[in-house]
Amino acid sequence: MARGVLLIDIQQDYFVGGAYPLVGAEAAAHVAQAVLADARSKGDWVGHVQHVAQPSADGFLVEGTPGAEIHSLVAPRTSEIVITKTRPNSYVGTKLQAVLDENDIDDLVVVGMMTSMCVDATVRAVLDSGRSATVIENGCAAPDLEFGGETVDGHLVHVAFTAGLRDAGATVVSWPRN
Numbered sequence: 001m002a003r004g005v006l007l008i009d010i011q012q013d014y015f016v017g018g019a020y021p022l023v024g025a026e027a028a029a030h031v032a033q034a035v036l037a038d039a040r041s042k043g044d045w046v047g048h049v050q051h052v053a054q055p056s057a058d059g060f061l062v063e064g065t066p067g068a069e070i071h072s073l074v075a076p077r078t079s080e081i082v083i084t085k086t087r088p089n090s091y092v093g094t095k096l097q098a099v100l101d102e103n104d105i106d107d108l109v110v111v112g113m114m115t116s117m118c119v120d121a122t123v124r125a126v127l128d129s130g131r132s133a134t135v136i137e138n139g140c141a142a143p144d145l146e147f148g149g150e151t152v153d154g155h156l157v158h159v160a161f162t163a164g165l166r167d168a169g170a171t172v173v174s175w176p177r178n
Helices: 025-042 096-102 115-128 154-168
Strands: 002-008 045-051 081-085 105-113 132-141 145-147 150-152 171-173
Touching: 002 025, 002 115, 025 045, 025 105, 025 132, 045 096, 045 115, 081 096, 096 105, 105 115, 115 132, 115 154, 132 154, 150 154, 154 171
Parallel strands: 002 045, 002 105, 045 081, 105 132, 132 171
Antiparallel strands: 145 150
16 A cells, blocks of 8 residues: 555646635645655655636636646646546546556545635545545645625635544644654
């Protein structure tokens, strides 16, 4: 059994100038870059997830647009798999489960965007599949959210969702690991 690193949706639209910038996206991408470099130096399996959407009212991550491209800080190498998805959960409608099985990956280190959507849905699926998951919390970012006339700061959204993932069984740590 082996460890792998999964980078979820670290795409241009989530950064300043993109269609849906997240709170702390740039800092999270730099942490993700360091996690990626560490994995590569150890020869760990690396997978990238890229969300692609059809044109819609919200207009972000639209397939074929610059905003849907993976950020240059974590650009995949040709030897690394890129799994495209159309739903928040990286397992739904993709080959992720099969790829992890083929590569005997039982422990995933996860960084990515958005903590409150795709990271949450995917990490819960990882845990449901019987694998272990470590979320590098400072390698993830979330948006400000609104509900019932209240705005919740993206940092607090991120904290709440990482706490929920920890309570669901994921290991939640900051980078660099001690």
